[in-house]
Amino acid sequence: MAINRRTFLKRASAAAAMGAPLVASSRAIAASDRLVVAVGQWGIETPFAWRSSQSEKTLWDCAYDPLIMRDPKTFEYRPGLATEWKPSNELKTWTFKLRSGVQFHEGFGEMTAEDVKFTVEQNLKPDSQGGSAPFFRMHLERIETPDKHTVVMHFKNKVWEVPSNFTQFVGYQNITSKKYVESVGEDKAALHPIGTGPFRHVEGKQGDYHRFEAVANHWRKTPAFKELVIRRIPDPATRLSGLRAGEIDIGNVFGDYLDQAKKAGLRIHETANAACHWMVLQGQTTPDREDYCPSCPWAGDPKDPKSQENARKVRLALNLAVNKKTIVNALWKGLGSDAPFMYWYYPFHKGFNKDWKVPPYDPERAKKLLAEAGHAGGFEVRVNPLVMTYALDGPDMVEAVSLDWEKIGIKVRRVPEAFSNFLPKNRARKTNKTHWVYGSPPFDEPVLAWQRCIYSKGPFNLLADGPYDEDVDTISRDSTPRSGRG
Amino acid sequence: MTQGLGQKLYDDCRGVMLGMRSLTWAVSKKVNAWQTLVYVPLENNYEYVS
Numbered sequence: 001m002a003i004n005r006r007t008f009l010k011r012a013s014a015a016a017a018m019g020a021p022l023v024a025s026s027r028a029i030a031a032s033d034r035l036v037v038a039v040g041q042w043g044i045e046t047p048f049a050w051r052s053s054q055s056e057k058t059l060w061d062c063a064y065d066p067l068i069m070r071d072p073k074t075f076e077y078r079p080g081l082a083t084e085w086k087p088s089n090e091l092k093t094w095t096f097k098l099r100s101g102v103q104f105h106e107g108f109g110e111m112t113a114e115d116v117k118f119t120v121e122q123n124l125k126p127d128s129q130g131g132s133a134p135f136f137r138m139h140l141e142r143i144e145t146p147d148k149h150t151v152v153m154h155f156k157n158k159v160w161e162v163p164s165n166f167t168q169f170v171g172y173q174n175i176t177s178k179k180y181v182e183s184v185g186e187d188k189a190a191l192h193p194i195g196t197g198p199f200r201h202v203e204g205k206q207g208d209y210h211r212f213e214a215v216a217n218h219w220r221k222t223p224a225f226k227e228l229v230i231r232r233i234p235d236p237a238t239r240l241s242g243l244r245a246g247e248i249d250i251g252n253v254f255g256d257y258l259d260q261a262k263k264a265g266l267r268i269h270e271t272a273n274a275a276c277h278w279m280v281l282q283g284q285t286t287p288d289r290e291d292y293c294p295s296c297p298w299a300g301d302p303k304d305p306k307s308q309e310n311a312r313k314v315r316l317a318l319n320l321a322v323n324k325k326t327i328v329n330a331l332w333k334g335l336g337s338d339a340p341f342m343y344w345y346y347p348f349h350k351g352f353n354k355d356w357k358v359p360p361y362d363p364e365r366a367k368k369l370l371a372e373a374g375h376a377g378g379f380e381v382r383v384n385p386l387v388m389t390y391a392l393d394g395p396d397m398v399e400a401v402s403l404d405w406e407k408i409g410i411k412v413r414r415v416p417e418a419f420s421n422f423l424p425k426n427r428a429r430k431t432n433k434t435h436w437v438y439g440s441p442p443f444d445e446p447v448l449a450w451q452r453c454i455y456s457k458g459p460f461n462l463l464a465d466g467p468y469d470e471d472v473d474t475i476s477r478d479s480t481p482r483s484g485r486g
Numbered sequence: 487m488t489q490g491l492g493q494k495l496y497d498d499c500r501g502v503m504l505g506m507r508s509l510t511w512a513v514s515k516k517v518n519a520w521q522t523l524v525y526v527p528l529e530n531n532y533e534y535v536s
Contacts, residue, residue, distance in 0.1 A: 348525075441526060
């Protein structure tokens with residue numbers, strides 16, 4: 001049954017008022033000493049750097065430390081497990097000096113250069129699917145450990161982007177205990193991660209929750225709460241219910257749930273301009289990939305200029321058909337804007353152009369463009385209304401877009417699949433051309449994201465990979481010193 | 487060069503742009519302060535929750 005936007009938004013509101021299961025409490029620890037965070041989603045739940053993407057960070061960054069931290073207010077680099085890092089040999093060699101005396105949890109000894117070497121080298125394994133694994137496989141030559149607090153990484157090429165790969169965000173080379181992983185095996189180690197972070201993993205249930213306890217006198221900061229529980233609760237109504245009942249202390253709220261949280265007297269914490277959202281139009285990839293779709297109206301045949309021109313018209317039509325202001329106002333409650341915008345290009349990046357505005361809402365022009373492109377009668381698309389780590393209201397956004405597309409004749413087939421299942425398919429470019437809403441995190445420079453997300457040699461396709469490979473290669477190999485963020 | 491590729495991506499309309507938004511969390515009375523990372527759309531820095 002087709003529903004209009006008003007009905008859809010009304011239903012979304014009603015869902016928030018429904019009852020929800022309670023969050024389980026834990027053992028003999030005072031409630032005042034326990035912090036319960038309700039996370040909407042995480043990725044594939046791996047704690048390991050060589051299998052990770054940013055989507056695991058919300059769960060595991062508390063148990064691990066990166067080599068380089070971030071200043072929370074400026075995003076600039078700060079010392080982490082590495083107290084200093086510097087390039088030599090024309091950016092082909094990077095030397096990291098490590099903090100001394102940092103201990104792995106549960107008596108697995110001091111974190112040393114051997115642990116850093118072990119962690120980074122796991123990226124070289126052919127089955128390592130982590131977001132940075134292609135970077136290391138492509139560029140890393142060898143790692144030396146002249147003493148227990150010095151790591152020297154030798155690369156085949158000039159690589160200015162090394163520090164970014166080791167940062168708190170968006171790098172994910174959290175240092176793992178070599179001794180632990182080698183003694184119990186990777187599968188077992190994944191279920192009970194051992195790191196050096198400010199919280200020690202105690203226990204957990206895959207897909208549900210993980211419990212941690214604070215590490216005293218931690219070099220980063222000794223946590224104020226003795227216990228941390230991180231729960232995965234994708235349903236916003238359930239999160240709000242837990243917050244109202246006092247069983248959750250931190251939970252993402254949005255849309256009508258935001259209004260309800262305010263009415264319930266809950267304080268709101270805001271991170272301004274934290275995500276750019278777009279609908280990923282799958283099928284725009286290279287011929288060797290299963291998702292490659294030259295016959296898809298929005299992708300076109302790369303070898304046929306006319307087909308490419310029509311595909312661009314179709315994509316513009318799909319943009320013009322969507323009422324972005326309604327999404328900003330109704331779903332995001334005005335806490336966002338339809339401009340400025342660009343793919344991983346933030347206003348704080350050098351060269352950002354304020355003319356990059358979101359295309360206006362113009363369904364009539366959208367219909368004309370479809371007709372010009374030979375698709376006056378529309379066509380069918382598949383969409384996945386998934387809850388993504390950075391887009392917890394992904395189902396609402398996908399539905400809003402779908403309803404608008406239907407108004408210009410697009411037949412939208414909704415095929416829900418959980419992010420944890422869908423993410424590996426996205427990595428393999430095997431989504432069956434299924435569109436979904438993504439939310440981007442910030443990178444030090446746009447090309448660091450482009451290397452990962454619009455590059456056929458990168459781990460993901462989050463826009464289009466193939467057409468821009470040459471540009472990404474050229475920009476990546478430009479070793480002009482970066483103003484950067486550290 | 488970076489701006490050039492940015493322009494190309496914009497002109498090619500490869501995705502369907504929706505917009506830039508802020509992220510919001512409701513916090514209980516137990517949470518007095520929480521220094522999250524600027525720009526980052528995820529829960530982080532739990533050790534800074536006081």
